[in-house]
Amino acid sequence: MDSAIVLQARMGSTRLPGKSLAPVAGRSLLAHCVERLRASSDMRVVVATTMRMEDDSVEREAERLGVEVVRGPDEDVLARYVMVAMRLGLVDLVRATADNPAVDIDAPRRVLDIRRRTGADHVVEFGLPYGSAVEAVSTAALVRAAALATDAADREHVTSFIRRDSRFVAISAIAPPAVRRPNLRLTVDTAEDLEWVRRIFGLAERRGGDRECAPTPIPLSTLIAVAEPLIRVDTTGNGSGARDTG
Numbered sequence: 001m002d003s004a005i006v007l008q009a010r011m012g013s014t015r016l017p018g019k020s021l022a023p024v025a026g027r028s029l030l031a032h033c034v035e036r037l038r039a040s041s042d043m044r045v046v047v048a049t050t051m052r053m054e055d056d057s058v059e060r061e062a063e064r065l066g067v068e069v070v071r072g073p074d075e076d077v078l079a080r081y082v083m084v085a086m087r088l089g090l091v092d093l094v095r096a097t098a099d100n101p102a103v104d105i106d107a108p109r110r111v112l113d114i115r116r117r118t119g120a121d122h123v124v125e126f127g128l129p130y131g132s133a134v135e136a137v138s139t140a141a142l143v144r145a146a147a148l149a150t151d152a153a154d155r156e157h158v159t160s161f162i163r164r165d166s167r168f169v170a171i172s173a174i175a176p177p178a179v180r181r182p183n184l185r186l187t188v189d190t191a192e193d194l195e196w197v198r199r200i201f202g203l204a205e206r207r208g209g210d211r212e213c214a215p216t217p218i219p220l221s222t223l224i225a226v227a228e229p230l231i232r233v234d235t236t237g238n239g240s241g242a243r244d245t246g
Contacts, residue, residue, distance in 0.1 A: 002091055005037045005045045005108055005134070006084050008045055008060075008158075009079060011054040014152075015190050020058055020098045022194055025201040029188060030058065032101035033064045034202075036217045037134075045098070048084050050074040052138035065239040076155045081148045085139040092116070092138045095158060100131040101197060102186035104179055104220045111136035114173055121168040122159055131187025132220055141168055164192030179220050184227055200227050 009030055020026045027035075037045050047062040047069045049055040053086045062069045070087060071079035072212070085093055092115060094108040107125060111134060115123040121141035125133050141162050145154070149161040155203070162168045174180070188194050204218050204226045 002089055003093055003112065004084075004088060005040070005043050005088055005094040005096055006048050007037060007045060007067075007096045007098055008048045008080070009033075009055075009058050009072070010050050010052070010150065012050070012052065012074070013099075013189075017186065019188055019194065020080065021033070021061055024101055024194075024198050025205050029101050030061050030109075031065055032217070032224050033096065033103060034062070034067055036101075036105050037094075037096055038067075040105050041112075044068065044110075046070060046084060046088065048072065048080050050080070066133060070184060075152070078142070078146050078149065078158045078161075080109050081158055082139075082142050085142055087112045092136060092137050093142075095135040097138060097245045099188045099190065100115075100144065100186070101201070102129065102132050102220060102223050103134060104128055104175075105217065107132065107134045107175075108136075109153050110176075111173065114171060118171060119169070120171045122162045122170040123173060123174045124163075124170075125173045127180040127182050129181045129184035129220070129224065129233055131185065132179070133175070137162065143187070144168075150217055158181055171172045179224065180229070181224050182207045186223065186225060186227070199230070218231065 002062040004104050011018050013019050014074055020030045030108050034045055045067045045072045049058040051072050059069045070084045071214055072083040094112055112121045121138050123136045137159055145161045154161040188197055
């Protein structure tokens with residue numbers, strides 16, 4: 001079966017414009033995502049961005065990282081995914097987003113294995129830190145959803161119609177216990193999130209020594225181990241402690 005990890009990225013975030021290329025521990029958010037997803041399996045990673053001029057920089061960064069780029073609609077992200085799947089001849093794909101620099105390295109393999117084993121249209125894991133999960137979805141389901149979904153939110157969020165509509169089979173799997181931390185936030189939606197993630201990665205990099213030549217990115221379990229004590233001691237509601245776990 002031909003499959004790929006499709007990583008959506010754009011510069012036009014409403015809450016934090018340009019976040020896809022924001023630096024974290026010496027590398028862009030996009031680079032962290034690509035490196036972690038590329039380490040997850042033998043599947044190719046494809047960056048799906050928009051045709052907007054501002055996303056030329058996303059394409060340049062993706063090319064620097066050695067990954068393929070497909071450009072498509074801006075707000076209609078569902079149509080963008082269908083375009084990628086059809087152009088590359090994919091049977092199924094793993095959907096990832098470029099605001100998640102702590103994506104679990106093993107998650108793409110787990111969800112894709114479940115989708116193929118069960119024949120489900122869609123599989124996602126619950127229980128991972130917020131921002132560490134990915135989704136597996138069949139191309140056939142994406143094409144059907146694109147034909148049926150009319151709500152703008154469903155077009156933007158790609159799989160929400162598939163997960164909700166009874167005409168599709170969607171499975172919610174449970175993440176492994178070692179990385180099951182649903183109250184931990186490791187995504188980047190705001191400037192505060194960005195500072196929190198920078199802090200965690202900085203501490204994790206120092207804990208692991210020089211990782212410039214490391215064969216794999218920092219494991220999610222290490223990022224969790226670094227973040228959890230900080231959440232417990234930060235009770236001010238400022239920064240990224242108790243408030244981030246809500």
